[in-house]
Amino acid sequence: MATKKRKRTKKAKVPKKKDMGFKVLVAGIFLIILILIIFFVLPSPEVPTQKTISDILDMTEEKKVTFEGTVIPIGSYVYTEDGTWAIRTLFEDSDFSLGDRVKVTGTFKKYGGYYPYIDNFSNVELLSRGFPIEPLQVSSITNSSNNRLVKIKNQELEYYEARSLKGTPFWVLEFSTYGVFAPQEYVSSDIVEGNNYDIVGIIECPPEDTCRLWSFGVKPS
DSSP states (O other): OOOOOOOOOOOOOOOOHHHHHHHHHHHHHHHHHHHHIIIIISOOOOOOOBOOHHHHHTOOSOEEEEEEEEEEEETTEEEEEOSSOEEEEOOSSOOOOTTOEEEEEEEEEEETTTEEEEEEEEEEEEEESOOOOOOEEESSOOGGGTTOEEEEEEEEOOEEEEEEETTEEEEEEEOSSOEEEEEGGGBOSOOOTTOEEEEEEEEEOOTTSOOEEEEEEEEEO
16 A cells, blocks of 8 residues: 655745845945935025125025015015115015014015016014114215115105006106105105105116116105
């Protein structure tokens, strides 16, 4: 009587300790390379350093910036000045008032290759209210005062007319060498051609054009 042969069961292969150690080593090297790529090759998030508005106005390329300044709303336009210079700041649905001190992080840009402004905000922080506005006293409007907050006294008005800019009633005032755009709420009601006025506002001097002053205060001298 023939005896049945018993089938041998194959034992599971146990990885050699040497093989396991090699795999752990390879995995470790791969992890180190991945960390090095993350820290040294991939671009890190941009953390803008705080600048003055003067530094920002000297920039030539779009860049994220952080600065502090005082809000000056002029009709539908909003400027921020820091005691040296001013820049148009395109806040969306802003409820800021004249004299509000803010800290802003946004993108510096130039409209038409010339007009500097800030938008694409990642942070806008109200620091205080009622900050004093101290314009630079000047005797004339020139390119050297471009983007400055100024006060100029005893200016003779040659011509004026009413306009609407972005839904805001404005006075357009013409003086000898420059024009003034001022919301009607900021202008003394007794505007008379030939009379002299004191004006506070922010100067813009476009290339190949006369300077203009965006004003938030026009009063008889």
